[in-house]
Amino acid sequence: MDANAWMDKALHEAQISLKRGEVPVGCLFIYKNEIIATGSNTVNETKNATRHAELNCIDDVLVYCQENNLNSKEVFTKIDVVVTVEPCIMCAAALHQLRINSIIYGCANDRFGGCKSVFEVSKVYDSKINVVGNVKGVEAMQLLKDFYKGTNPNAPETKKGRKKKLDNN
Amino acid sequence: MDPEPPAAKMTRDLVESKKHEFTWKPQPILSKEITGDVILEKSFVAVLKDKKLISRAIQSLAKCLPIPQHLKRCSGLRIYLAPINKFQGDSHKLKTFLAEKDFDVDSIEDDLEIVNNASVAPRTKSQAAQALEHWPVNFHPDIDLEELIGGSIFEQEQLASIEACMRLAMAAAKEAAVGSAECNGSALIVDPESGSVLAIAASSMDKHPMWHASMLAVDLVAKSQGGGAWSLTTSDRSRDAREGTCKRKHPDDGQALCYPHSLAKLLDIPRSCSLNLAKTNRKKEKRSSPSDKTGPYLCTGYWAVLLREPCPLCSMALLHSRVSRIFYGAANSVTGILGSKAALHSVPGLNHRYQVWSSVLEDECARSLEQCRTIHC
Numbered sequence: 202m203d204a205n206a207w208m209d210k211a212l213h214e215a216q217i218s219l220k221r222g223e224v225p226v227g228c229l230f231i232y233k234n235e236i237i238a239t240g241s242n243t244v245n246e247t248k249n250a251t252r253h254a255e256l257n258c259i260d261d262v263l264v265y266c267q268e269n270n271l272n273s274k275e276v277f278t279k280i281d282v283v284v285t286v287e288p289c290i291m292c293a294a295a296l297h298q299l300r301i302n303s304i305i306y307g308c309a310n311d312r313f314g315g316c317k318s319v320f321e322v323s324k325v326y327d328s329k330i331n332v333v334g335n336v337k338g339v340e341a342m343q344l345l346k347d348f349y350k351g352t353n354p355n356a357p358e359t360k361k362g363r364k365k366k367l368d369n370n
Numbered sequence: 371m372d373p374e375p376p377a378a379k380m381t382r383d384l385v386e387s388k389k390h391e392f393t394w395k396p397q398p399i400l401s402k403e404i405t406g407d408v409i410l411e412k413s414f415v416a417v418l419k420d421k422k423l424i425s426r427a428i429q430s431l432a433k434c435l436p437i438p439q440h441l442k443r444c445s446g447l448r449i450y451l452a453p454i455n456k457f458q459g460d461s462h463k464l465k466t467f468l469a470e471k472d473f474d475v476d477s478i479e480d481d482l483e484i485v486n487n488a489s490v491a492p493r494t495k496s497q498a499a500q501a502l503e504h505w506p507v508n509f510h511p512d513i514d515l516e517e518l519i520g521g522s523i524f525e526q527e528q529l530a531s532i533e534a535c536m537r538l539a540m541a542a543a544k545e546a547a548v549g550s551a552e553c554n555g556s557a558l559i560v561d562p563e564s565g566s567v568l569a570i571a572a573s574s575m576d577k578h579p580m581w582h583a584s585m586l587a588v589d590l591v592a593k594s595q596g597g598g599a600w601s602l603t604t605s606d607r608s609r610d611a612r613e614g615t616c617k618r619k620h621p622d623d624g625q626a627l628c629y630p631h632s633l634a635k636l637l638d639i640p641r642s643c644s645l646n647l648a649k650t651n652r653k654k655e656k657r658s659s660p661s662d663k664t665g666p667y668l669c670t671g672y673w674a675v676l677l678r679e680p681c682p683l684c685s686m687a688l689l690h691s692r693v694s695r696i697f698y699g700a701a702n703s704v705t706g707i708l709g710s711k712a713a714l715h716s717v718p719g720l721n722h723r724y725q726v727w728s729s730v731l732e733d734e735c736a737r738s739l740e741q742c743r744t745i746h747c
Contacts, residue, residue: 248597249589250668250690259580260599273579274747290714291686298552298683298747299579312721313686319719320712322682325705326552 204305207231207283208337212307214241214254215285215344221246225344228254228284230262232276237265255284255292259299277301285341287334290315293322296330303331307341381534385645390530396697396727398518399709401716405519408497410504411489414451414464416478421447423477434471440491442506450505454484494519518725531645532697535560535567535675536730539699540738541636542572542628543677549573549582550747552705553684555677555739557583558626559591559693562647562673567626568594570633576745584676584684588691590627591669602629647673669693677735679706679728685714689722696726699735 214227218241230238240257266273277299285307293315315322457464461482487505492498498509517523542556559569571586592598669691679702
């Protein structure tokens with residue numbers, strides 16, 4: 202499968218998370234041309250702001266490796282990550298620490314992007330990851346716009362107002 | 371009755387002692403925009419022939435050459451026009467422009483002057499003073515920022531409480547931390563309003579590559595709010611229950627959640643000895659903790675106390691979680707981005723910021739860190 206076809210699957214995952222009231226980001230971890238983990242944001246569900254799609258996928262890969270008796274450290278180095286939005290600084294750091302093979306992302310992340318937009322995480326780490334951006338970026342961005350049109354249903358009242366204000370700017 | 375856990379006793383003694391001598395001073399990690407010299411640029415100014423012409427000149431210039439908010443238009447008879455770059459350094463061009471905009475060029479002397487002025491608004495008293503040597507500025511000092519720079523931001527009791535937290539973090543790291551060269555140590559999340567420790571975690575990267583101390587601590591706080599992603603507490607999984615991982619002893623008594631469970635013996639700080647993290651003089655400090663009406667939201671308003679400067683993963687996890695302050699002991703020259711390799715909290719564009727202090731019991735923290743187990747990740 203090519204990058205566009207993978208991205209369609211990741212976008213589908215993002216759409217599902219939009220319906221659950223999460224920031225719509227979808228992610229796939231591909232190992233030997235096979236999807237071994239699929240994830241989306243679960244920040245509201247877990248009340249944990251770090252539960253981004255990529256971190257959920259990392260947990261799934263660890264389970265996959267345990268079930269298939271594989272060395273997770275080695276598996277991670279062969280994984281290609283396909284994600285609808287540029288990984289944030291935290292997720293980019295996680296992917297660097299795991300020394301994954303490559304990142305393909307959809308739209309840039311102007312708020313938190315850790316590949317190029319806000320802070321270049323690669324400068325901190327020795328590992329070099331091949332990064333390709335703007336694969337179906339328009340579609341990925343549209344999903345984010347759809348989300349931010351509404352307000353975050355899980356934020357407390359005081360934050361909702363602020364968020365709305367911010368997004369109108 | 372069980373003997374009192376050593377860290378708990380130490381913590382209480384420290385918080386209660388009034389005459390503690392501090393061997394350390396928290397160092398604020400500030401951006402270059404705050405610590406650096408004011409940035410100057412060259413601008414053209416005109417000299418008015420008569421002070422009666424000032425108000426008309428100001429009105430006329432407001433339309434054609436608006437002035438940045440931080441600069442004053444006039445200094446005596448001199449009146450600010452524009453950065454020289456805007457007119458390629460050519461005063462003749464500027465005068466032609468003024469004439470075209472119906473500015474009364476006869477009201478000013480023939481020769482324009484060039485002055486240095488602050489190119490952006492000064493942030494600190496020291497920058498404002500530098501700017502003033504060249505051209506007057508509008509400046510209102512930020513009292514909190516000045517206290518931060520001057521080091522007078524914390525009261526003695528607050529420092530004692532921060533030290534107590536760091537001693538707990540050291541004990542936790544020595545007890546259980548397993549990390550990598552990139553990130554290791556322990557993390558506490560505390561609520562400065564109530565003075566309670568909410569979560570305490572030691573790196574457990576032998577169990578999971580993402581189980582850095584801050585990542586665990588953030589998930590423990592989520593757990594205490596009815597969320598959480600990882601199986602870190604006894605109620606999560608029967609296997610963990612057998613291992614006796616972690617759980618609050620009494621769900622309602624505000625005891626900290628901890629991971630791994632072996633840290634529980636360090637806790638048990640009696641309720642009567644809550645930490646004095648908030649200022650006594652409350653007027654001075656803005657309330658940034660979650661409001662009572664809405665309940666806690668992530669780690670909003672909480673403080674993080676870390677043995678070592680966090681890696682990008684942990685730094686950003688704490689930023690996403692909206693902690694308001696971070697204190698760390700030892701610097702992290704490998705991947706630290708709150709002072710060593712970068713200052714994440716001063717990167718433009720991020721929508722939440724925390725304040726950061728380094729050097730809390732730095733030498734002792736560095737020695738504790740040497741005792742932590744390191745694995746190759």
